[in-house]
Amino acid sequence: MRTWFQRLTDVSSLARTEQMLKEALAELVQDLGFDCYAYLNVQPVRVFAVSNYHPEWQGRYLTQNFASIDPVVSMAKEQMKAFTWAAGAPRSLSKPLRRFYSEAGDFGIRSGISIPIRTAFGHMSMLTLASHKPSLCLETDIDQIAAVTAVAQLHAKMEQHDAEPTASVEIDLKAKQALCLKWSAEGKTMKDIASIEGMSFATVNFHLNNARKALDAGSLAQATALATKLKLI
Numbered sequence: 001m002r003t004w005f006q007r008l009t010d011v012s013s014l015a016r017t018e019q020m021l022k023e024a025l026a027e028l029v030q031d032l033g034f035d036c037y038a039y040l041n042v043q044p045v046r047v048f049a050v051s052n053y054h055p056e057w058q059g060r061y062l063t064q065n066f067a068s069i070d071p072v073v074s075m076a077k078e079q080m081k082a083f084t085w086a087a088g089a090p091r092s093l094s095k096p097l098r099r100f101y102s103e104a105g106d107f108g109i110r111s112g113i114s115i116p117i118r119t120a121f122g123h124m125s126m127l128t129l130a131s132h133k134p135s136l137c138l139e140t141d142i143d144q145i146a147a148v149t150a151v152a153q154l155h156a157k158m159e160q161h162d163a164e165p166t167a168s169v170e171i172d173l174k175a176k177q178a179l180c181l182k183w184s185a186e187g188k189t190m191k192d193i194a195s196i197e198g199m200s201f202a203t204v205n206f207h208l209n210n211a212r213k214a215l216d217a218g219s220l221a222q223a224t225a226l227a228t229k230l231k232l233i
Contacts, residue, residue: 002143004032005150012153018161025154026052034129035108039158042067042124046230048168050158053130057107058167065169069096076116076126082147086111086135108132113142115151125155173232177211180204182233185224 008028015021029037029052038051038058047067051058060066067073072085087101087110104110109130116126173181183193190204197204208220217223227233 001032001138002146004028005143005146008150009153012150012157015157015161018163021154021157021161021163022050022052029129032129034112034131036130038128038130039154040067040073040126040128041119041155041158042073042126046169046171048165050163051166053109053166054107055166057104057109060103062167062169066100069100071097072112072114072128073126076114077124080116080118080124081144082113082115082142084111084113084136084138084142110134111136113138115142115147117148117151117155119155125151125158127151127154171215171230171232173211173214173227174207176207177214178227178233180207181211181224181227184208184220185228185233 008025011024011028012021015024025037025039029035036052038049038053040049040051041047047062049058049062053061061070075083075085087105093101109132111133112128112130113136114126114128116124119125179197180193183196184190188196190201190208193199194201194204208223211227212220212223215223215226217226224233
């Protein structure tokens with residue numbers, strides 16, 4: 001696999017367009033004997049994927065928040081190193097996990113390799129190569145340095161191209177929440193916003209608090225920054 005990771009590094013470096021990168025990645029995955037790939041970017045308020053998994057599975061995975069129960073994602077966060085995985089024995093699993101593995105299996109996702117990396121500001125990205133086979137056996141151990149280097153290069157290229165997700169979870173703000181956050185981004189205080197919009201101070205506070213919760217932000221400043229970054233305001 002060391003050679004394969006070097007090829008991934010080379011391809012990521014040479015890809016001049018987002019489409020070139022996606023096509024080359026799909027070919028590399030097939031060359032290694034896997035069926036499909038998923039690049040997953042996990043952030044506090046935004047999870048998105050660039051993948052050639054079946055579109056229906058991608059949509060289901062994100063809209064049903066499977067990332068919160070997916071053992072592969074949990075293991076990636078805990079270990080932060082490349083590892084192999086396979087679906088667990090049904091009897092030892094909780095009902096939500098049995099359902100998750102069953103649905104994944106319906107789309108031919110039963111085993112694979114995942115390589116997580118730490119990205120800026122405490123976030124995580126990971127590349128998964130998936131197979132329809134019930135188990136996976138590698139001839140040699142995964143070269144951790146080669147794996148992380150290759151996925152870091154891939155992540156940088158995805159960022160550079162601002163790659164269009166094939167699936168993502170969108171955060172929705174109510175109109176009043178977005179309005180109050182926009183004024184906050186313009187430097188207005190809650191008292192200012194109340195005066196400008198003809199609301200009471202308590203109403204402005206209510207909308208801003210709910211916006212902060214929707215964005216899972218610890219402060220109004222963070223909520224404003226996140227909303228701006230996600231182009232919600």
